[in-house]
Amino acid sequence: MSYYDDGSTDAEYIGTTCPTDGCPITSIGADCTGGGGGGSPPAPTCPGNKAPVTGLGNGGGGPTTSVGILTVSTTATTSTSGLPAPTDPCVTSSTNNTTLKVIFCGSLTEAEQTSILQTIAAFSTEDCPFRFLYAYFSKQSFTFCITAGNYNATSNVTNNSITFSTADAATPSFADLLEHEFFHFYQNSTYPGGIASYGLNASTGVASAGFVNIEFEQAVFNDIATGGRQAFAHGTPTQQNQYSNWIKGLTASGTVYPKLTAGSAAYTQFISNYNSFLIQYNAIPGNVNSSPITSLKPQALINLFNIVKPNC
């Protein structure tokens, strides 16, 4: 899910003779310094003392629930489950040993448990914001379940549980479901009283006021983190273009994360534009995340990007 994983860029120039090392993009009729620049941030490396991930551990479990310990460590460990190590060789935090305790619902097969661990491993080694989230919740316990459904995941922030709908969703290619859900846990830890009061009533399907604030903030977070443009995927093409240009402006075409200080002009402008897009997002026909909008500011997103760097 990284904007630098696939080698794509935010702009292509046509007709230029830019040197390959001096121009992040190719062009038609423009020189390197022509307008609309940008491009991809450098590929992630393992600066400093960050060491390769060397193994995953699965602690096994009891008769009704089992517990997997997912370890991303700077020292060699033995994978008791025989799981492959994550493909990204960078560790996720400055600590030497970050561990997320994984509790499985009792109904899960061994294969499903393995797949969930692999999914978490994929999530934990993605873009820097997701590595941050993984490290942020290290040493906490999360319960993972699978129920019947169709390619989705839901989280319950009151008991740290994530439920995948279908076993297929609990696979590494759907690690973006965890990106989504772990940001909700981060929101829960950011806002006083948590975000449970902004949730969707599972039995009635009625969204509480503020539900759209929470979901839109998640979508913007994800689009900034990954270079995707998912928030307005069902909006009109013009809305998508407007939103995309706003995100490009915030991130200097995917090269930085926004750093916003309350009270600054940039912050005020950000909130104004954010609210404008929030209103449009809420009005997209058929949007299941729609709800009455509250005055909740996107503080989780702001806090996270004020901390995380794009080349962590």
Place this chain on the structure above:
Amino acid sequence: MKKAIFLLLVICVYFKSSAQSKLTPWHIKGLNQTFDVKKFKMLPTDTQSFISVYSSNNKYINGIPYSGNPHLLPIGKNDIHVDTSAIKRIIAGALVTKTKDLKNNREKMDIILYFNKDGKIIDAYFFLKANTIINAGEMEEIDKRFKENIRATFTGKAYLQYDVINYNTAPSIVF
């Protein structure tokens, strides 16, 4: 006979001038199809205006409707693979005589493509500066060649969940 030749000449001139029409709102005729042109601003406080240009035959002008499972997350950008070099070649080819003028006008083109599961383009949308020097005939040529030549491939299983796959992360084309 003279009348017929004159009529043919008039028709030719009409279509040629049609194709060279400036892209001004609302409907512009190319040689074979009509394009919708709509003016907008990127942000409410912006002063610069842009236009969206797309075939009037496009299916999802008002957005892609939610599918049977509205909670599905959109397909990740890394699971959609499009040859952006081919996109660039088509645009460069269609605008080869205007390269310098486009650069002088500091033009940029944003593109959104909707694909079906087979990787064929369903809709193409283009976004340009409102004062673009690109005309209707050139846009028609680009739109046509995109639909003939650009194909997407997909990885993973997620794309199978979608009837319309939204490629809204194409790099901007800067002239």
